[in-house]
Amino acid sequence: MTHENMDQALIERVNGLGALYENLSLDNLPELAKFYAVHARFQDPFNDVSGWEGIERVFLHMFKTMREPRFVVEEQVSQGENTFLTWRFYFWLDAMSSKEEQCIRGATHLKWQKDESQGWQVYLHKDYWDAAQELYEKLPVLGALMRWLKSKLRA
Secondary structure: OEEEOOOHHHHHHHHHHHHHHHOOOOOOHHHHHHHEEEEEEEEOOOOEEEOHHHHHHHHHHHHHHOEEEEEEEEEEEEEOOEEEEEEEEEEEOHHHOOOOOEEEEEEEEEEEEEEOOOEEEEEEEEEEOOHHHHOHHHOHHHHHHHHHHHHHHOO
16 A cells, blocks of 8 residues: 555545445445545446446446455555555356356546545546456357457457
8 A cells, every 4th residue: 555645534535445345235335425525426437427326326236236246455556636446356247157256357546535524535436447358258259259359459
């Protein structure tokens, strides 16, 4: 964990959010709202939503469509009002007809702002991960097509 040019209250918020993500469940999902600004924006390869209701909908969908989803934060680097997390996301997805737990590797950029009454809150959460390599290639029919295409485009 690296924190440069940050105030102690923000460091505590960053650490708290990372710990919450590693222990996220349907039961503690409402706790996430305490870390996000009212009009926070969340973006990933499939979603672009604003406000806690939209963000909550993304996570509710995750819990509805995946078995035993969990995040493991591998590295956390912060400077000023920016935090960058690298992580692994593990899950079971029946739609993939797999007998193995799946893993997606990715990164998150968090931008923080200080609210006078709420303290430090995330106003931008942007996830970066390669949907083609981490997900599509693992699907039975689409995976074969993706691997074939990749072989044709490789230098």
